[in-house]
Amino acid sequence: MSSAATVSNSSGNNSDQTTGKYPIDLFRGWPNPALLPVDSLARSAATVFASSSIYEPGLQYGPDEGYGPLRAHIASWLTSFYRADTEGSNLPTETAAGAITAERICITGGASQNLACLLQVFTDAAYTRNIWMVAPTYYLACRIFHDAGFMERLRGVPEDEEGIDLEFLERGLREAEERAAKEGNIRPVYTLPRPWSNIYKHVIYLTPTFANPSMKVVSLRRREGLVRLARRFNALIIADDVYDFLQWPSDPNAPNIKEAASIPRIVDIDGYLDGGPIDEYGNAVSNGSFSKLIGPGMRVGWAEGTKAFAYGLSQAGSSRSGGAPSQLSSTFVDQLLPSGILQQHIKQELVPAYRARYNLLISAIKEHLLPLGFKLPAGNQPISGGFFIWLDLPSTLTGDLLAQRAWEVEKLRIGSGTLFQVQGDCSEHHRTFEHSIRLCFAYERFGLLYEGVARLASVARSMLGSE
Numbered sequence: 472m473s474s475a476a477t478v479s480n481s482s483g484n485n486s487d488q489t490t491g492k493y494p495i496d497l498f499r500g501w502p503n504p505a506l507l508p509v510d511s512l513a514r515s516a517a518t519v520f521a522s523s524s525i526y527e528p529g530l531q532y533g534p535d536e537g538y539g540p541l542r543a544h545i546a547s548w549l550t551s552f553y554r555a556d557t558e559g560s561n562l563p564t565e566t567a568a569g570a571i572t573a574e575r576i577c578i579t580g581g582a583s584q585n586l587a588c589l590l591q592v593f594t595d596a597a598y599t600r601n602i603w604m605v606a607p608t609y610y611l612a613c614r615i616f617h618d619a620g621f622m623e624r625l626r627g628v629p630e631d632e633e634g635i636d637l638e639f640l641e642r643g644l645r646e647a648e649e650r651a652a653k654e655g656n657i658r659p660v661y662t663l664p665r666p667w668s669n670i671y672k673h674v675i676y677l678t679p680t681f682a683n684p685s686m687k688v689v690s691l692r693r694r695e696g697l698v699r700l701a702r703r704f705n706a707l708i709i710a711d712d713v714y715d716f717l718q719w720p721s722d723p724n725a726p727n728i729k730e731a732a733s734i735p736r737i738v739d740i741d742g743y744l745d746g747g748p749i750d751e752y753g754n755a756v757s758n759g760s761f762s763k764l765i766g767p768g769m770r771v772g773w774a775e776g777t778k779a780f781a782y783g784l785s786q787a788g789s790s791r792s793g794g795a796p797s798q799l800s801s802t803f804v805d806q807l808l809p810s811g812i813l814q815q816h817i818k819q820e821l822v823p824a825y826r827a828r829y830n831l832l833i834s835a836i837k838e839h840l841l842p843l844g845f846k847l848p849a850g851n852q853p854i855s856g857g858f859f860i861w862l863d864l865p866s867t868l869t870g871d872l873l874a875q876r877a878w879e880v881e882k883l884r885i886g887s888g889t890l891f892q893v894q895g896d897c898s899e900h901h902r903t904f905e906h907s908i909r910l911c912f913a914y915e916r917f918g919l920l921y922e923g924v925a926r927l928a929s930v931a932r933s934m935l936g937s938e
């Protein structure tokens with residue numbers, strides 16, 4: 472994560488000398504430090520270092536696919552969450568069929584690191600036409616695509632209440648294919664297909680559940696439509712499924728959601744739709760991460776795809792040379808899964824805490840910002856989750872200026888909408904989101920969230936001339 476644009480205030484009340492105000496950070500998309508399972512991790516590390524059968528492999532180069540016990544334990548944890556056949560679950564019956572196997576899992580160094588590996592193995596900088604990103608997007612992903620050679624070939628795809636706009640995407644895919652045919656772009660140039668990989672013509676990147684920054688959830692029928700499109704156009708869907716476990720009802724008075732996914736992942740849909748994947752690699756990968764659940768510094772995540780896809784990913788040159796990333800961290804994380812410690816932590820600590828933070832921020836927004844003409848585009852979703860709230864501004868305000876004034880006058884950090892545009896989309900459809908902002912309810916101390924919104928309202932009121 473970039474730190475240059477952020478200021479931390481969570482360790483103290485240091486006031487700014489010119490304004491006399493202590494900083495409040497509603498920008499930084501990090502977990503609150505008090506919510507990380509520090510004691511459990513300390514016990515995990517002690518267990519690891521007390522047993523040579525764990526720390527010896529932990530301190531060595533690991534297998535390409537990652538630490539074996541963790542792969543197996545992630546597979547069974549994901550099975551219980553994504554394939555739960557619980558009463559009241561909205562999952563289609565096909566999703567409940569069969570357990571997720573360890574062969575489908577490849578350990579990663581987190582979702583960001585793995586995005587780079589996915590591009591190295593499964594794309595070619597010439598043959599792969601475009602990267603299609605749901606916009607607004609997780610902005611730090613853009614540079615990972617730039618680094619892989621797609622600098623000016625990123626394309627934003629709009630979203631509405633149901634998520635990604637499939638008609639827009641289909642039009643774009645069709646036009647890209649026509650262009651490729653004209654240009655004679657018919658085979659990979661730099662990354663030739665190897666026995667363990669497939670080179671896709673397109674990449675579609677999104678966070679289908681509780682998107683960063685919009686918090687939107689893509690509907691089941693859009694997910695299915697997306698898989699069908701990807702199959703038709705030889706596209707790889709990369710789904711950052713990093714917030715799925717942090718979910719709660721939007722209604723503050725409703726009981727908690729059962730510990731099961733509310734909607735199948737895109738990789739699950741590719742597994743069953745119309746008879747299952749069209750070839751051994753399929754068209755979807757789930758990019759998972761422990762960053763929001765245990766701590767980003769662990770640098771451990773996982774990818775799930777077909778067995779051939781997971782193996783292909785493990786054959787990225789850097790994993791062949793060094794073994795899967797984060798081998799030692801993997802042994803710590805592994806201690807938390809079969810014991811149920813992580814599952815308990817999510818249920819008893821994270822979901823209640825983030826739910827309370829979300830509810831507090833929403834009620835402050837309703838009290839202070841909606842009366843000024845701010846809007847909550849994801850306001851009608853029955854389920855909320857993740858870390859962020861996206862707001863549309865009254866048309867006379869811009870996010871850039873509001874963020875600048877909020878910092879100068881109130882020492883409040885917020886994310887201007889322009890940060891979340893697709894950087895490198897040079898098409899006529901490029902959108903800049905200048906009349907939007909993102910607020911993060913996860914990082915700042917609970918006691919400052921309400922005041923942050925009140926300060927924002929004060930800045931907005933003076934800019935709107937109503938004070």
Ligand SMILES: Cc1ncc(COP(=O)(O)O)c(C=O)c1O
Pocket residue numbers: 500580581582583584609678683711713759760761762767772
């Ligand atoms: C959508 C999305 N993907 C990926 C990441 C980064 O994940 P990781 O820490 O696993 O690299 C974030 C973090 O904010 C995110 O919001």
